[in-house]
Amino acid sequence: MRSNEEKAALGVEILKNCRNELYSYFPYLDGAFASVSYEAGKGVKGIGTEGNVFYFDPVFLLVGYGNNPEVIRRGYLHMMLHCLYLHLFSNKEQRQDIWNLACDISVEQVIEREALPGLRLPDHPVRKRCLEKLGGRSLSAERICRMLVQGVFSDSLEEMQTAFCFDDHSLWTAQQDAERTARTKSKWEKILAYTGQNRHQKKQKTGTREGDGEEETVTVGKSRYDYRKFLKKFAVPREEVELDTESFDYIMYHFGMEHYGDMPLIEPLEYKEVNRLEELVIAVDTSGSCSRETVQQFLAETYSILSERENFFKKMKVHLVQCDCRIQEAVVIHSEEEWKAYSREIKIQGRGGTDFRPVFQYVAEQKEKRVIRQLKALVYFTDGDGIYPKCRPAYETAFVFLEEGAGMDRVPPWAMKLVVSHEKKRAGDSRI
Structure with a gap:
C-alpha cells in the first residue's frame, strides 16, 4: 500500500x-x-x-x-x-x-x-x-x-x-x-x-488538408488581445499643448490667491506628456467577399477607438487604404474632423479579387518617399481569403475579422489575428 x-x-x-x-x-x-x-x-x-x-x-x-x-x-x-x-x-x-x-x-x-x-x-x-x-x-x-x-x-x-x-x-x-x-x-x-x-x-508536419500545403499543429498563434489593446500597444510618449491638471498644485495656487490678492504662486503647466498613437495604416479589403455592411462595422469600431482623446495626437496621420487586388483609394487623415468628414462620404470601391500585397507595396513606397516615417503597425480588415506577402514587414501587422471563420487559418504566422468582438459594440458606434 x-x-x-x-x-x-x-x-x-x-x-x-x-x-x-x-x-x-x-x-x-x-x-x-x-x-x-x-x-x-x-x-x-x-x-x-x-x-x-x-x-x-x-x-x-x-x-x-x-x-x-x-x-x-x-x-x-x-x-x-x-x-x-x-x-x-x-x-x-x-x-x-x-x-x-x-x-x-x-x-x-x-x-x-x-x-x-x-x-x-x-x-x-x-x-x-x-x-x-x-x-x-x-x-x-x-x-x-x-x-x-x-x-x-x-x-x-x-x-x-x-x-x-x-x-x-x-x-x-x-x-x-x-x-x-x-x-x-x-x-x-x-x-x-x-x-x-x-x-x-x-512547426512540425502533421498531415495535409485539401487546398493547403501542410497542416500545422494546434492553432495557438491566434492572439487573444482585443483590437483596442492592439492599437494602444503602439502608443508613444509625446508632449502636447494642453493644461496638465494632474501636476497642478492647488494648495500653492490657493495660498497665493488668498494672501497676495489675485496673484497665484503657480500656474498649471500648459503642456503635458501623453501616450498616444502617432501614425497608422488602416487597410480595408474591398473585394466582393466583404460587404459594405461588414466594412462599415469595422470602421465604426475603429472610429470609436480613434475618437478617444487619449489615443491620438491632435495632429495625427492615418493612412486609410481601400484595396481589392489593387489600391483603389488611399486617403491620409490628419485629424478627427477629417475622419468624420471622410466617413460621412465614404464609398466602398473595388469588388474584385483579394490581393494583400499592393497595400504592403504602397507602405514601402510611402516610407521611401518619407511620407510615412513613424509607422509601427498596419491593420488590415478582411475576411482572410486572398494572396498574402511572403516576407514579414518591419512593422507589426494585424489582420482583423468581425468574427472567427475559416479565413483566419490562412493568415501567415508572422501576422496577428484579431477579432472585433460584437459584445464591444456600442450604440454610438453607428455614427458612420
Whole structure:
C-alpha cells in the first residue's frame, strides 16, 4: 500500500511524462510547458489549475493513467490550451456552467483536428455530433457560448459536459489575490505571443488538408488581445499643448490667491506628456467577399477607438487604404474632423479579387518617399481569403475579422489575428 506522499510523487511523474510526450508533438509549446508546476491537493475534483500550478488528486491520476494514458495526456493538453486561450481569466456574464462547457468544447475541437495517434479518445456519439455541428471551423469559446445559449446543439448540457469535460474549473472563479491573478494573466499573454513566433520556427508536419500545403499543429498563434489593446500597444510618449491638471498644485495656487490678492504662486503647466498613437495604416479589403455592411462595422469600431482623446495626437496621420487586388483609394487623415468628414462620404470601391500585397507595396513606397516615417503597425480588415506577402514587414501587422471563420487559418504566422468582438459594440458606434 503506497503512502499519500508516494502517490503524490507518482502523480507528479505522470504529469511530467505527459509533458515530455506532448513536447515531441508540439515543440513550440516549450514556454507554456515550462510555466506550470505540479502539486497534489487544493481540493480539486480530479485535476485543475489557476494558471500556475496543475493541482491534482493522486488517485485520479494513478487510476486514469493506468486505464488509458492517452486520456491523461490529452487532458494535459486540454488544460494547457485553457491557459493559452486565457479561458481562466474571462469575466463572463454568462452562466458559469455554460461558459465552462464552451471552453471545453473550444479546446477539444483544436485537439480533435490534430488527429494525432497519442491523443485519441474512444468514440463518443455526443462528442461527434457536437464537433460536426461546428462544421470544422475554428471557433472561440465566446462564439460557442452563444451557440449553446441559442440551442444550436441537439444534446443536453449534461450530455455534452460528460463528453467534453476533463478538468475542474472551480479554481478559475475561486477568490484569489487580484494582483496575483493579474500577474498570471500577463504571464500567459506573453507566453501566447512567444508561442505564436515559436510556432513558425519549430512547426512540425502533421498531415495535409485539401487546398493547403501542410497542416500545422494546434492553432495557438491566434492572439487573444482585443483590437483596442492592439492599437494602444503602439502608443508613444509625446508632449502636447494642453493644461496638465494632474501636476497642478492647488494648495500653492490657493495660498497665493488668498494672501497676495489675485496673484497665484503657480500656474498649471500648459503642456503635458501623453501616450498616444502617432501614425497608422488602416487597410480595408474591398473585394466582393466583404460587404459594405461588414466594412462599415469595422470602421465604426475603429472610429470609436480613434475618437478617444487619449489615443491620438491632435495632429495625427492615418493612412486609410481601400484595396481589392489593387489600391483603389488611399486617403491620409490628419485629424478627427477629417475622419468624420471622410466617413460621412465614404464609398466602398473595388469588388474584385483579394490581393494583400499592393497595400504592403504602397507602405514601402510611402516610407521611401518619407511620407510615412513613424509607422509601427498596419491593420488590415478582411475576411482572410486572398494572396498574402511572403516576407514579414518591419512593422507589426494585424489582420482583423468581425468574427472567427475559416479565413483566419490562412493568415501567415508572422501576422496577428484579431477579432472585433460584437459584445464591444456600442450604440454610438453607428455614427458612420
